[in-house]
Amino acid sequence: MDNDSLQQATSACDPEMRRVLEDLLSRDEDITARAVARLHPQIKAASSITRSKERSRMLAQYQERQAEFRRWRGRPGKLSGDAAASALADRDVRIAELESQVALLTASHVAMIRAVGELGGFSKWAQFYESYSGSRDQLAQLGALPEATVESLPQRRPK
Numbered sequence: 001m002d003n004d005s006l007q008q009a010t011s012a013c014d015p016e017m018r019r020v021l022e023d024l025l026s027r028d029e030d031i032t033a034r035a036v037a038r039l040h041p042q043i044k045a046a047s048s049i050t051r052s053k054e055r056s057r058m059l060a061q062y063q064e065r066q067a068e069f070r071r072w073r074g075r076p077g078k079l080s081g082d083a084a085a086s087a088l089a090d091r092d093v094r095i096a097e098l099e100s101q102v103a104l105l106t107a108s109h110v111a112m113i114r115a116v117g118e119l120g121g122f123s124k125w126a127q128f129y130e131s132y133s134g135s136r137d138q139l140a141q142l143g144a145l146p147e148a149t150v151e152s153l154p155q156r157r158p159k
Contacts, residue, residue, distance in 0.1 A: 016040060017055060021062040028070075031063045102142070109144040 020039045024031045033046035036059065049055045139145050 014055065014058070016042065017049075017058060021058065025062060025066055025069070028066070031059065031066050033059055106142050106144045109139070113145065 017036060017040060020036050021031060023039070024035060029035060033049040033056075036049055037043045037046045043049060049059055136145070
């Protein structure tokens with residue numbers, strides 16, 4: 001259900017509940033039946049929401065919207081300054097780990113290609129990747145393909 005139809009269905013059912021849900025959503029407070037009941041002027045118990053099909057459906061829709069917003073923002077909910085700094089530090093550590101892994105994989109890939117080339121199998125490797133030109137381009141962008149100058153070998157004289 002899109003935003004317009006959600007608001008129309010909600011307004012018809014209980015405009016005050018819609019206002020409470022929108023308020024919780026805008027403040028990024030957890031949307032629960034208990035939180036709505038606490039802020040709603042007429043509803044006093046969470047069960048008044050959960051027992052009503054329409055109110056329960058409306059609550060679930062707003063909970064899904066909140067979950068989607070939180071996924072989009074990439075944070076689990078309202079974070080304090082310390083928690084946000086900690087989450088940012090954790091992400092920085094993760095990024096550094098991933099960059100290290102990419103560097104290791106790139107180096108090992110280059111070494112593998114060189115070894116295959118020295119053994120005379122580079123043409124087979126190139127033939128394998130022929131149908132994977134996009135992969136080859138990405139490997140080149142990562143610097144994972146060795147660069148070498150090709151020198152011509154002297155012609156053998158027939159015996």
